[in-house]
Amino acid sequence: MFHEPTDGVIRGKSQLTMATEVFRLLRGSWGGCIVGRHKERHMTAVIKQTVDELTGKLLIAMPGIGDPRFERSVILICEHSCEGTMGLIVNKVAEDVKLSDVALQLELGTPESGVSQDVYFGGPVEMGRGFVLHSSEYVSGLSSHKIIEGVRLSGTLDVLEDVTQGRGPSKALLALGYAGWGEGQLEAEILQNGWLTVEADAEFVFSSGSDSKWSRALGKLGIDPLMLSAEAGHA
Numbered sequence: 508m509f510h511e512p513t514d515g516v517i518r519g520k521s522q523l524t525m526a527t528e529v530f531r532l533l534r535g536s537w538g539g540c541i542v543g544r545h546k547e548r549h550m551t552a553v554i555k556q557t558v559d560e561l562t563g564k565l566l567i568a569m570p571g572i573g574d575p576r577f578e579r580s581v582i583l584i585c586e587h588s589c590e591g592t593m594g595l596i597v598n599k600v601a602e603d604v605k606l607s608d609v610a611l612q613l614e615l616g617t618p619e620s621g622v623s624q625d626v627y628f629g630g631p632v633e634m635g636r637g638f639v640l641h642s643s644e645y646v647s648g649l650s651s652h653k654i655i656e657g658v659r660l661s662g663t664l665d666v667l668e669d670v671t672q673g674r675g676p677s678k679a680l681l682a683l684g685y686a687g688w689g690e691g692q693l694e695a696e697i698l699q700n701g702w703l704t705v706e707a708d709a710e711f712v713f714s715s716g717s718d719s720k721w722s723r724a725l726g727k728l729g730i731d732p733l734m735l736s737a738e739a740g741h742a
Contacts, residue, residue, distance in 0.1 A: 522566040531687055561587040561693070563655040565711070566594060567703040567724045570735050576631050583640065583655050583707055592688040595629040595638060595660075597680060597712055598720035606681060609637065610671045613664065619673030627717075629682030638662045638682045640712060645669070645676030657709030678713040703728060 566582040582594040605624040609618060618624065629638055639661050643653065649662040654660050667673035689694075696702055705727045714720070722732045 509566070524633055525687075535734065545684075546681055548558065563707055564704045565707045565727075566693075567705065567721065567728075571702060572701050577686070580686075581720050581724045582630070583654065583658075583712055585660050587650070587686075590690050593641060595682045595685045596627065596686060597640070597682075598717045598724075599628040600717050601626045601628045604683065606671065609667070609681070609683075613667070615668050615671045616670045622673055623679075625681070627680060627682040629684045630686030632685050632687045636662070636684065636686035637667065638685065639666045639670065639676075640680040640682070641666065641670075641676035642678040642709065642713070655707050655709065658707075669671045678709075678711065678742055680713060691732065 539691050556572055562586050564584050566580075566584055568577045568580040568582075572578060577596075579598075580597040582595050582596050584592060584594040586593045593670075600697060604626045605625060606618050606622065606626055610618055611625060628634075635686040640654070641659055641661060643659050644665070646659065647652075647666045649665055650661055651666075652660045666675060667681070670679050670681065693702070697704065703725070710721070711727075713719075716723075725732050725735075
C-alpha cells in the first residue's frame with residue numbers, strides 16, 4: 508500500500524506501458540489513468556498553455572459532472588504535464604476505512620492518542636495505494652514532493668509510520684487512491700465546464716469540515732453554490 512509504486516491497468520494498456528508512462532509523468536512516484544482520450548487538434552494550443560498552470564490548483568467539480576465518484580469533489584492537482592494529470596480528492600472521508608485499519612494491515616501498531624483516524628477517498632484509481640499530503644516542516648527521507656507552499660506529498664511507508672506513532676508532520680491528510688487523466692483529457696473537461704479551478708493553499712487543504720469544502724472552494728471564486736444548477740456546463 509505504501510511500498511514501491513505498483514502498476515495497474517489503463518484501459519487497454521499493458522502494465523509495462525503504464526509503468527513507463529508513470530515514471531515519465533511523475534518522476535516514478537505516482538501514476539495516471541486514462542478514462543477517455545480527446546485528440547481534437549484545437550486542444551493542442553490549450554494543452555501547451557496549461558502544462559505548468561494547473562499543478563497546485565484546486566479542481567472543483569461542477570454540478571452535473573456526470574460521474575458520481577467526483578460529485579461535489581475538490582481535488583488538489585499534484586502533478587500536471589503534457590502527458591497527463593494526477594490529483595487527490597481532499598474533501599471525501601472514507602466511510603469504511605480508518606487509520607487504525609491501515610496501520611494494522613501494515614503492522615505499524617496502534618495509532619497514538621490524538622492522531623486523526625480519518626482516511627480520505629483520494630480517487631478511483633489504484634485504491635490500494637496510499638498517499639499522504641502533509642505540512643512542509645516534515646520531509647520524508649525516501650520520497651517527498653512539494654506541491655504548494657506548506658504542502659508536500661509523500662507516498663512511502665516511513666511517513667505513515669511516523670504519522671501513526673505521533674512523530675510525523677503537524678498536519679497530514681491520508682488518502683487511498685488518486686484521480687488521474689490522460690493527455691489533454693482534463694483540459695477538455697475544463698473547456699466543457701466540467702470543472703472550475705482556483706488557487707490552493709495549505710490552510711484550505713488541511714482544514715476540517717470536509718462536508719463544507721466544496722462550497723468553501725466555490726467561495727474562493729465568489730460563487731454561491733445555490734446559484735449553480737445541475738445543468739451547468741451543458742449549454
